[in-house]
Amino acid sequence: MKFRAAKGTRDFYPDAMRLRTWLTDAWRRVSLRNGFEEYDGPIFEHLELYTTKSGDEIASQLFDLEDRGGRRLAIRPEMTPTLGRMVNARAQSLPRPIKWFSVPRLCRAERPQKGRLREFFQWNIDIVGVDDVLADAESILVAVDFLREVGLGPEDAVVRINSRRLVAAVLADLRVPPDRMDKAYALLDKAGKIPRDALQAMWKEAFGDAVPFDAIEPLLGVEGLDHLHEAIRGAKGGWAAAERELPAIEALFEKLDSFGITEYCNFDMAIVRGLAYYTGVVYEVFDRGQAHRAIGGGGRYDNLLRDLGGPAMPGVGFGVGDVVITDVLTEAGKLPVLKGELDVYVIAADAELQPRALELVAQLRRGGWSTDFSYRAQSVGKLLRAASDRGARRAVIVGQETRDENLVTIKDLTTGQQTRRDWAAFVAAPLAAGDEGDEQARRSL
RNA sequence: GUGGGAGUAGCUCAGCUGGUUAGAGCACUAGGUUGUGGUCCUAGGGGUCGCGGGUUCGAAUCCCGUCUCUCACCCCA
Numbered sequence: 001m002k003f004r005a006a007k008g009t010r011d012f013y014p015d016a017m018r019l020r021t022w023l024t025d026a027w028r029r030v031s032l033r034n035g036f037e038e039y040d041g042p043i044f045e046h047l048e049l050y051t052t053k054s055g056d057e058i059a060s061q062l063f064d065l066e067d068r069g070g071r072r073l074a075i076r077p078e079m080t081p082t083l084g085r086m087v088n089a090r091a092q093s094l095p096r097p098i099k100w101f102s103v104p105r106l107c108r109a110e111r112p113q114k115g116r117l118r119e120f121f122q123w124n125i126d127i128v129g130v131d132d133v134l135a136d137a138e139s140i141l142v143a144v145d146f147l148r149e150v151g152l153g154p155e156d157a158v159v160r161i162n163s164r165r166l167v168a169a170v171l172a173d174l175r176v177p178p179d180r181m182d183k184a185y186a187l188l189d190k191a192g193k194i195p196r197d198a199l200q201a202m203w204k205e206a207f208g209d210a211v212p213f214d215a216i217e218p219l220l221g222v223e224g225l226d227h228l229h230e231a232i233r234g235a236k237g238g239w240a241a242a243e244r245e246l247p248a249i250e251a252l253f254e255k256l257d258s259f260g261i262t263e264y265c266n267f268d269m270a271i272v273r274g275l276a277y278y279t280g281v282v283y284e285v286f287d288r289g290q291a292h293r294a295i296g297g298g299g300r301y302d303n304l305l306r307d308l309g310g311p312a313m314p315g316v317g318f319g320v321g322d323v324v325i326t327d328v329l330t331e332a333g334k335l336p337v338l339k340g341e342l343d344v345y346v347i348a349a350d351a352e353l354q355p356r357a358l359e360l361v362a363q364l365r366r367g368g369w370s371t372d373f374s375y376r377a378q379s380v381g382k383l384l385r386a387a388s389d390r391g392a393r394r395a396v397i398v399g400q401e402t403r404d405e406n407l408v409t410i411k412d413l414t415t416g417q418q419t420r421r422d423w424a425a426f427v428a429a430p431l432a433a434g435d436e437g438d439e440q441a442r443r444s445l
Numbered sequence: 446g447u448g449g450g451a452g453u454a455g456c457u458c459a460g461c462u463g464g465u466u467a468g469a470g471c472a473c474u475a476g477g478u479u480g481u482g483g484u485c486c487u488a489g490g491g492g493u494c495g496c497g498g499g500u501u502c503g504a505a506u507c508c509c510g511u512c513u514c515u516c517a518c519c520c521c522a
Binding site for chain 1: 446452479480482497513515516517518519521522
């Protein structure tokens with residue numbers, strides 16, 4: 001073939017499209033029932049919207065372009081800057097809290113690998129205008145609600161939660177200079193991914209003796225609130241600043257308890273997140289088997305809107321990409337088997353009856369029922385097979401009985417039961433259970 | 446950007462100590478004589494063996510290059 005799909009992109013043939021729609025429908029369903037409203041923005045933005053926030057390195061992972069007027073543009077690699085821009089533009093008039101969601105198609109010019117493609121879909125949830133920890137907790141509730149919706153229990157997935165403020169406090173207690181915080185975050189983020197001695201070497205290289213590795217070691221691998229308390233109490237020299245941050249974390253976990261989702265949640269000092277704009281609570285969702293990268297992640301970004309030129313407005317939100325979650329669900333055997341959806345397949349028993357069959361097709365379609373038929377006159381057996389392959393719920397045969405008595409023969413393709421009904425009655429309710437023959441089926445429902 | 450692995454039918458793969466017209470399963474198409482599917486049988490279509498070059502009487506098979514895919518690293522929104 002001369003042309004194939006570009007690197008890191010996917011074609012969604014009907015089979016794959018059904019799954020994509022199933023997933024995005026789940027996202028929308030969960031969003032709406034949690035009180036969020038859908039929004040969307042343009043698929044490309046001014047390049048600076050991304051570069052001003054995240055630095056120039058980011059530009060190398062952007063698909064950027066220039067229009068004929070010389071404007072520098074970029075295909076959106078994430079949704080949060082667009083959200084910030086949109087909220088800023090109407091900051092004075094939007095009722096708060098702003099609870100919005102979106103399912104944008106995003107592009108990043110990265111090298112594709114497992115769980116990462118260059119074009120993907122991402123579910124975004126944001127709560128803007130509220131700095132209450134309750135908003136942080138609710139965003140996590142929505143994430144967990146989704147996990148439940150797709151059949152992932154607490155034994156399958158976990159939300160690992162940390163706080164940038166807490167980490168910053170600990171680092172301050174350890175006398176890490178404020179301008180070196182980002183470096184320290186980056187190293188802490190590696191703690192769970194590389195061997196301890198390698199981390200030690202990197203830490204030593206970065207901070208030398210000013211902040212000895214011994215001092216931060218108790219911090220590493222801290223999981224669970226109890227463990228956190230121990231680590232802080234046992235810290236050499238005392239972690240006064242860190243101790244002051246404890247109540248905030250405890251308050252968050254109290255809300256999570258009220259929401260009934262603590263079995264999914266765990267405090268984890270290793271979750272820092274790479275993104276610069278997070279200021280408070282940060283969290284990531286993982287499969288328990290740790291066979292995949294993060295399913296999703298989010299956190300609080302209290303300075304982002306101001307940094308984008310708007311008023312100071314706090315926000316919290318998360319994103320879940322379609323690639324990793326699909327991998328996880330596939331592995332767990334939780335993806336549904338989806339067939340095409342068709343209410344009725346109309347069969348003409350012989351070629352002379354095709355006009356009546358077409359008449360029936362049109363009437364059913366007008367009534368709102370998804371209906372299909374064969375272009376060719378084939379044996380009833382072949383057409384029933386076609387109906388079955390199409391995933392039709394009912395096959396209806398227009399035959400001799402239609403000619404003589406205006407009756408149609410209806411076959412329920414899932415049970416195999418067959419009944420005859422009057423044409424008009426069938427058109428009025430094609431999926432209704434039939435008469436005597438369907439009594440049994442009706443009872444079993 | 447760096448490194449490993451892999452490219453044979455739409456998909457999953459076999460064939461590879463070089464030797465006639467390159468195979469299987471699934472999928473697809475058409476039949477199995479006049480109105481009953483989801484489990485059957487038969488037949489058929491579809492591949493310049495990723496591409497280019499080299500070695501050889503002869504290359505899917507050996508060598509070189511190249512492209513693509515994939516996994517990992519870097520990075521992570």
